[in-house]
Every structure is written in C-alpha cells, then in structure tokens.
Amino acid sequence: MSSARTNDKKSTDAASLYALGLQVLTSNGVSEKLAAIVTDVLLEADRRGVASHGFTRLAGYIERVRRGLLDPSAEPEIVKDGEAIILMDGRNGFGAVAGVQATQLAAARANKYGMCWITVRNSNHFGIAGYYAHMLAQRGLAGIVFSNASPAVAAYGGKRATLGTNPIAIAVPTGDEPIMLDMATTTVARGKIRRAKAERRSIPLGLALDVDGQPTTDPEAALKGTLASLGGYKGYGLAVMIELLSGVVSGGRYLTEVRQVTDLSGTAGPCFTIIAADIGRLIGLDEYARRIDRFRSVLRQSGDENAEIYLPGEIENRRAREADKNGIALPADVVEAIEALSS
Amino acid sequence: MSSARTNDKKSTDAASLYALGLQVLTSNGVSEKLAAIVTDVLLEADRRGVASHGFTRLAGYIERVRRGLLDPSAEPEIVKDGEAIILMDGRNGFGAVAGVQATQLAAARANKYGMCWITVRNSNHFGIAGYYAHMLAQRGLAGIVFSNASPAVAAYGGKRATLGTNPIAIAVPTGDEPIMLDMATTTVARGKIRRAKAERRSIPLGLALDVDGQPTTDPEAALKGTLASLGGYKGYGLAVMIELLSGVVSGGRYLTEVRQVTDLSGTAGPCFTIIAADIGRLIGLDEYARRIDRFRSVLRQSGDENAEIYLPGEIENRRAREADKNGIALPADVVEAIEALSS
Numbered sequence: 001m002s003s004a005r006t007n008d009k010k011s012t013d014a015a016s017l018y019a020l021g022l023q024v025l026t027s028n029g030v031s032e033k034l035a036a037i038v039t040d041v042l043l044e045a046d047r048r049g050v051a052s053h054g055f056t057r058l059a060g061y062i063e064r065v066r067r068g069l070l071d072p073s074a075e076p077e078i079v080k081d082g083e084a085i086i087l088m089d090g091r092n093g094f095g096a097v098a099g100v101q102a103t104q105l106a107a108a109r110a111n112k113y114g115m116c117w118i119t120v121r122n123s124n125h126f127g128i129a130g131y132y133a134h135m136l137a138q139r140g141l142a143g144i145v146f147s148n149a150s151p152a153v154a155a156y157g158g159k160r161a162t163l164g165t166n167p168i169a170i171a172v173p174t175g176d177e178p179i180m181l182d183m184a185t186t187t188v189a190r191g192k193i194r195r196a197k198a199e200r201r202s203i204p205l206g207l208a209l210d211v212d213g214q215p216t217t218d219p220e221a222a223l224k225g226t227l228a229s230l231g232g233y234k235g236y237g238l239a240v241m242i243e244l245l246s247g248v249v250s251g252g253r254y255l256t257e258v259r260q261v262t263d264l265s266g267t268a269g270p271c272f273t274i275i276a277a278d279i280g281r282l283i284g285l286d287e288y289a290r291r292i293d294r295f296r297s298v299l300r301q302s303g304d305e306n307a308e309i310y311l312p313g314e315i316e317n318r319r320a321r322e323a324d325k326n327g328i329a330l331p332a333d334v335v336e337a338i339e340a341l342s343s
Numbered sequence: 344m345s346s347a348r349t350n351d352k353k354s355t356d357a358a359s360l361y362a363l364g365l366q367v368l369t370s371n372g373v374s375e376k377l378a379a380i381v382t383d384v385l386l387e388a389d390r391r392g393v394a395s396h397g398f399t400r401l402a403g404y405i406e407r408v409r410r411g412l413l414d415p416s417a418e419p420e421i422v423k424d425g426e427a428i429i430l431m432d433g434r435n436g437f438g439a440v441a442g443v444q445a446t447q448l449a450a451a452r453a454n455k456y457g458m459c460w461i462t463v464r465n466s467n468h469f470g471i472a473g474y475y476a477h478m479l480a481q482r483g484l485a486g487i488v489f490s491n492a493s494p495a496v497a498a499y500g501g502k503r504a505t506l507g508t509n510p511i512a513i514a515v516p517t518g519d520e521p522i523m524l525d526m527a528t529t530t531v532a533r534g535k536i537r538r539a540k541a542e543r544r545s546i547p548l549g550l551a552l553d554v555d556g557q558p559t560t561d562p563e564a565a566l567k568g569t570l571a572s573l574g575g576y577k578g579y580g581l582a583v584m585i586e587l588l589s590g591v592v593s594g595g596r597y598l599t600e601v602r603q604v605t606d607l608s609g610t611a612g613p614c615f616t617i618i619a620a621d622i623g624r625l626i627g628l629d630e631y632a633r634r635i636d637r638f639r640s641v642l643r644q645s646g647d648e649n650a651e652i653y654l655p656g657e658i659e660n661r662r663a664r665e666a667d668k669n670g671i672a673l674p675a676d677v678v679e680a681i682e683a684l685s686s
Contacts, residue, residue, distance in 0.1 A: 080624060080625055080626070082457040082621065082624030082625070083456055083457045084427050084456040084457035084458035084459075085457035085458050085620055085621055085622070085624050085625065086457075087624075087625040087626065113426055113427040113456050113457075113458070114425040114426045114427035114428035114429075114456075114460070115427035115428050115456070115458040115459060115460045115618075116427075116458060117457070117458045117620050119625060142588060142592070154645060154646070155642045155645050155646065155652045156652070156653070157646055157650050157651050157652040157653065158642065158645035158646035158650055158652045159645065159646045159647060159650065160645045160646070162641060162642055162645045170581075170584040170588075172584070172587050172588065172592075179583070179584075179587065181577075181580035181581065181583070181584050183577045183580060187574060230573065230574040230577055230578075231530060231573040231574040231578065234524075234526045234573055235573075235574065236655075237524035237526060237655040238513075238524065240522070240524070240642075240654060240655055241513040241515070241522075241524050241655065243638070244515050244522065244635070244638070245485060245513075245515065245622075248631065248634045248635060248638055249485070249515075249622050249625055249626070249631060250625060250626065251625070251626040251630065251634075254634070254638060255638065255641050255642070256641060275458075275618070277428055277460050278425065278428055279428070279588075279592050281423060281425030281428050281430075282423055282425070282428065282430040282462060282592055282593060282594070283423070283430065283592070283593065283594040287594065288591065288592060291591045291594075291597070292587070292591060295586070295587065295591050295597060295598065298505060298598050298599060299498045299501065299505055299583075299598070302497060302498050302501035302502065302503045302505045303497070303498065303500055303501035303502045303503070304502060307500050307501055307502065308500050309498045309499070309500040309501050310499070310500065311583060312579075312580040312583055312584065
C-alpha cells in the first residue's frame, strides 16, 4: 500500500544523519565547509521536530544544484555597508550559507555598535528562521529574523497568492537555553501541508483555501490555493511588513517574483533580514537572566495545578534533547530519496 | 435612557479638540510643551479612528496626575547609552512624552549608526504604538515599536491574566504616506472592549474569556477575565517576546507588575521599545519608493475586479483625512468628562 508505505518512519541518530547530509552534498560538488553549514541547518530543524524544514528539503536543494538553479559554491557578499545596517547579496547560493554568514556579521556589528540590521537578497530557502535567531541568542544577543517566501497567501480581500508564509523568529538569551518564537505568519507553514500531502493525510478546516477561495481539507487543493493568514488581517499585515522589510527594501525579489523550491523554471531568490541587538548593554546579562527566571515562574504558575504552560521554543528544545537520545524519526521515503542522491 | 445617552456622538473639529486637550492639561499643571505632545498623540488616535486610544483616555491621565500617580512634568532620561542601543527611564511621566522623546533620539542615532534600539522603562500609557513608528517613517526610517501592558491575557495553557495586549507597530516610509501595521497581539485591543462596555454593547464570541476561562460576549465579564491571544499560541508567543524585549530587558516592570491605567493603587510603569532603521542606506529611498509603488499595484490587482484590498494603515489614513474634513465624532460622555476636567 503506497499510502501506508510513505507513512513509515525510519529512526536515525543525529550523527549518522549529519554524516549522510555531508556525504550527499559533497558528492554533489559542495565544499566541505559549505556542506557542513547546510547540513547543520537542516539537521537542527529535524532535531527540533520541524520536519517540514529539515532533511525532507535536501533532495529539492540537490535538484536545484544539478539543474544549475542554485550555485553550490556561492557565499554572500556585502553590497552596501552602512555600518549598523548592511545589504548583502546571497549570489544565489544556499540560503543556509547566506543565513549563517550574515548572522555572524550581524553579531560582530552588534557587538561593535550595539545593534545591527542585515538584509540579504538573492538567496535560497534558508531552513528555519529560528536557526539564525538562535545563533544570536547563544551569543548573548537578541535576534529577530524574518524572510519573504514564494507566493502562498492571498492579500486580505484578495484571491490569488501574492504573499509568502513570511516567517518570523525572535530569540533571546537566558541563563540557560534561549527562549525562541519561530512562526509563519499563516495559521500553519506550507511545509506542514506539503508533508500532509506526502503522507496522504487531510488537513483541518481553517488552514487553507482552494483556488476559488473556498476552505478545504485537501492538502493538494490547499497547495494549489492559498494559506489562511494568522488571525486574518493581522497576519496579513505582518506578512506585508516582512515583505517590505526584506524583498522590497533590498532591491531583491518580492511577492510573485519569488519562486518555490519545487519550481524549476528559474532561480528562487527569496530575501531575509537579520536584526541583532546587544541587550546586555542595558542592565547587564546577569541581572537580565535573574529576571528571566522570575518571568518563567510567574507564567508557569498562572494556570490550574497541572496546567502545561510552555515558553516559546520550550517544546522544540525538549524534542531536540529527545532526538539526541532516541534518534530522529524521518519518513522512509525521505531517507530513501536522500540515500539515492549520493549514489 | 442612559444607554442611548452614552451612544450619542458629538462631532468636533480636530483643531478645537486639540485646543481643548491643551487647555485641560495646562489647567492641570502640565507645561505647554509637554501638553502639546500628549494632546497630539491622543488626537492622532481619534483622527485615525482608534477611539479606544484617543481622548477617551484623557480623564484617566488627569486622574493619575491629580492623585500623584503620574508626574506631569517628568521627561525621560538616558540610563545607559550603548551607542546604537539605549536604555531610558520615563521617570513616571506621560507615556507620550517618553515615547516622542525616545523616538527623536532613536531617529538621531539611526541617522548616525544606521540603526538604533531604545527601550524605555517606568513609563505610562503612551497611546497608539503606531504614533512613534509613524514618526520614524515620516523621517525616512523604518520603525518597529512594541510595548508591554497591564495583565489582560492568559499564557497559552494558563488561566489568570499575566501578559498584556502587548501591541506592535511597524511602519515604513513610501513616496507618499507611510505603510503602517499597528496591532495588539490579542484578537482585539482591550480598549475596544472597554469602549463596548461604555456603550453597553455586547462583543462577538472568540475575543475574550471570563474569569473561569469560558468564552463570553459580555464586555464586563471579558474585562474581568482575559483576552484571547491572536491565533492562539502564535499571538501568545509574540506577546511573550515583546514582554521580554521591553519589560524584562530594561529592568522595568513586567507581567503582573504593570498596572492598568484605571488601577489607582499605585504607579503604572509599562515599558516599551523603539527600533529605528535607516533603510535608505541599502538601495536609496528613491529606488525603494519606486518598488513600493509596484508592490502596491501587485497586491491591489490580486483579487476579483471590485475587491477592496488595503495595505496596513490605509483605512486609518483615509479616516484621518475624513476627520480633517468632517470633524471627529466623540461619544458625548467622553467630551463631557473632558470639559469637566478644565473647570
């Protein structure tokens, strides 16, 4: 049964998965240095339970490389250096490479000036936005990261997909693991619908509309139609502002110009922005960390006795620890597709 | 009939309303300079049709001044100057005064470094967050402004109100009027429920929960209970990150420490953050403005022939133009309460 088959899960330990990712990328002409970056970004999504942005994407990346639609050796370059605000060009390389290198530069400049804003144009799919916000938080900085994406959402009052799922991630350091929100500005991310389609599951009502603007439970109809904005006009408004502050402001692609990873008719070209703030300059990170502890405990005690109250990212942190212990369960078809790529 | 009475509207032109605000504030010991700031912030909310944050607030401000809970002559001071990141103390003055002066400083530093982040603690209700984001956009800068607020929202999975409605405003310059999103991270702002209570209207289901965590249509029960987060856990996550990056990071009040404007048992103490980015350094504001024009037209043409598709803030801009032409309609009880304050 094909539908049962695609639902099989294959559990792999993180180290083996990392080695497999490296092997697939390097055997397809990617340098070890850049392959390590791309693999780590994908693995982090799978560790955190965001399967839609993890290794399931690798085959699509390789397909773009093989067709000459993504330059596997490109690293981002600075187009305009405005001190605490910088424009970079991803030069059509891996989104993860542009993301990590831009984040490193943003951190360095935030350490110098207190703040830094970097917008990157001409990139590719960069995985979970949270990866980069998390990097900043691990360096003691607050991080805000957002990206445009290929059309998946209609304007409020509109019908055709013009806006992307335009994710935003916000992370802050704590004395322990970062607190991090990482969300699409739609009710769900498109990757989750794509995954439902691959696993032949239907989706709940309210997540998506078909091409006629009607609510649907069919993931295939949803992928052809549009995703519902988070909370209607507010999620639409957030997606618009993210698009303006990534695609429009950078001279890169925006709205319907951005291509889906699966659209092989040309380069993809999404844009993203990384904001880093050296919040330790305000009251010092030690005092701040003590306040975070109290913040946590006030929230946790605000429900009934056995209420489960989590801070943003806490469930994903727990999943990552479990993945390190018990391995990562990937759909069998995803693993097979990846293994086929290195042969 | 009292309920009909409070629904009466009294139309006043903006200039008369401005004069009335100035007169009320100065006759209550506020300097002309600071009264002008506070009046302009309130008036802008009424011009834009956000009545919940306009002159309806003035009586509450004056009440706090008269009771010694708000220092009408205080101006914010810099506590820590970290170059492109600054901590200010509002010294328990008017939130509008802290907001405007912090925004001016953020604009100056963004012009110097390219970016600036200012967090202000120990403030008071500062009106619409959009006022300050709009100020930045009018100076050719991108603005992001967010604030914590008195408890109104339960944590996701929690029951008691711990988080505020924690609004966020994002504005960008255009060749014309700024594009601006200004929203609470709840399904609706609490001011709208307060207004419904004053006008003895019920509220739709889904906006709020009563003290037992049950959905309610009674605005009074809603004000005693909690507001629903925008889209559930995503809106909750946004509110948490805003709280961390305003109240916690600044050494100011956060979560249940922040008092409602109407709670006269002590000072209020909300905190807010203003981020300014000199986006003109990237591709130049002229090229950027041309791209905005195309952006607008792609969105507007994405629906059926007569679809009404608006960019964030566009409806409010239109209301402001109408208000300048036809006057501002305030509820009769609000006008009477204000007039009583100057006598």
